[in-house]
Amino acid sequence: MRIRTAGVVTVLGLALAASGCGGDNSKDEPAAKATSPAASGKLVIWADDKRTAALKPFAEKFGQENGVTVEVQAVSKDLQTNFVTASQQGSGPDVVVGAHDWIGNLVQNGAIDPVQLAAEQKSGFNETAIKAVTFNGQLYGVPYATENVALIRNTALAPEAPKTIEELVATGKKLKAEKKASEILCLQSGQNGDAYHIYPLYTSAGGYLFGTAANGDYDPKDLGVGKPESIEAFTKIGKLGEKGDGALKRSITGENSIATFTGKKCAFLVSGPWAIADAKKAGISYDISPVPGFAGGKAAQPFVGVQAFYVAAKGKNKALAQEFVTNYVTTPELAVALYQAEPRPPALTAAFDQVKGTDPDLAKFSEAGKDGQVLPAIPAMAAIWDPFGKAEAAVIGGADPAKTVTAAGKTISGQIK
Incomplete structure (x- = not known):
């Protein structure tokens, strides 16, 4: 977790x-x-x-x-x-x-x-x-x-919950300029990406993984990765990346994201209930709110x-x-x-x-x-994690979103077939 x-x-x-x-x-x-x-x-x-x-x-x-x-x-x-x-x-x-x-x-x-x-x-x-x-x-x-993940924030650094990801980035940049934080946002990616933690932003920007059948079950034949909606989503995610706002970084990993937050180096952490014990141990004054989506976008939906x-x-x-x-x-x-x-x-x-x-x-x-969206339990989901995560990390690092996500979609589709 x-x-x-x-x-x-x-x-x-x-x-x-x-x-x-x-x-x-x-x-x-x-x-x-x-x-x-x-x-x-x-x-x-x-x-x-x-x-x-x-x-x-x-x-x-x-x-x-x-x-x-x-x-x-x-x-x-x-x-x-x-x-x-x-x-x-x-x-x-x-x-x-x-x-x-x-x-x-x-x-x-x-x-x-x-x-x-x-x-x-x-x-x-x-x-x-x-x-x-x-x-x-x-x-x-x-x-x-x-x-599910949520936005955990250090209330001493950020008293108010941001309504949008843009508002979060603006607060994070201000804290960096004032030397009160060294990172805008702690959302784990690493060199291989992390589909689980980026998913709320992906959905807010209009992306989806699988469509649903008439009975409500996920449909592995309707793959969203590689479609125009996913390209648009990754384009927005890329603008938050290392060559954009710098809010998303590959240097923030599963091993250090929580520690960076509890070390007061970032005011905002996207994580789950498993992070709270560390926050309490570090004496962080914190609050929990939904992960904010993009301004004018859809609601950010975490995996449940x-x-x-x-x-x-x-x-x-x-x-x-x-x-x-x-x-x-x-x-x-x-x-x-x-x-x-x-x-x-x-x-x-x-x-x-x-x-x-x-x-x-x-x-x-x-x-x-x-x-939130129930994390897909269909076998086809096994094909998603690695290509999607690597595409995310590449885009955060500055790779072309359209080419990267289209290639990831082809890889995933090939594995599902």
Whole structure:
């Protein structure tokens, strides 16, 4: 999440390269009562380090109530890739915790099963979160948190939230002239770009990634990259770049963007809830508002991501795994514990309402993402990240927008076909 696209490129790229046969031909284990011998054995859950710690006490409680052993195993790196590989080898977990934009790839690899939530259960979740974990008309995960970027600003340097990106640039230039900041804006790009963080500006300037089909799903056949709208968007982004206003720089990376902000070298940071702990630690007086768009342009729409629980298609205890994700993950107690492990807006409305009173940042991030676009979970998205990011970095560095974006569109289109 801190270095969002790099992880997605690596994971999606490797997982797609490693893809094998799709479906699961094994028969489901019988749905047994918790106390019967069929429910004995282990329920294995894979998650990252932070979520593992939060999950363990709840997993133990679930195990005691159902007469089974529940193991929560931390997978620190390349969780999605490792899961796909282990699934194909028959050595994977029963439940895995990860981002919603894995779904297309996991379904394509036959690695996860649909989950069954009652209508009443579904209605207890944020609507966008449910939409994010729905793929080809089926629910494939139980969401527990949402995330999106917003504009985080140092209120000592910039008391007012800018209404447009032009207003932000003007304030940033003034602070630089007064030697109060060394950068106009901290929006990570690096030498390879960062599609995730630039996306609000791309949409405000009229660009899009994929069109939508009649049912509202993303349509991989309608690629926006390389079309006139994307050229216009990249032209505007280029004017903010190194040979223009200097607001966007390749020297601002996933590794240093937050530190540059907490070091008071820039007044404005485009980032997500994961940046707040560092801002608090540094004693920064901050506020959160939506990423501003271009004057006269469309609203800036960030990607909205969702974290979710999935049932492994080739797990050894599938009935119990379904029970865990549908009737246990859906409780406010677990959602609040996961929020406390890493504060992101809970997808479960009851949990969100429980914590919002003590954390005003939650409502601000949710407000910043309310008109956002669900990060595409279709397999074709894997073809976007690298060419789009490299095109962005090139344009920020002064490359011709039309030639650069047209070439990126051809590369992406070729990979999708």
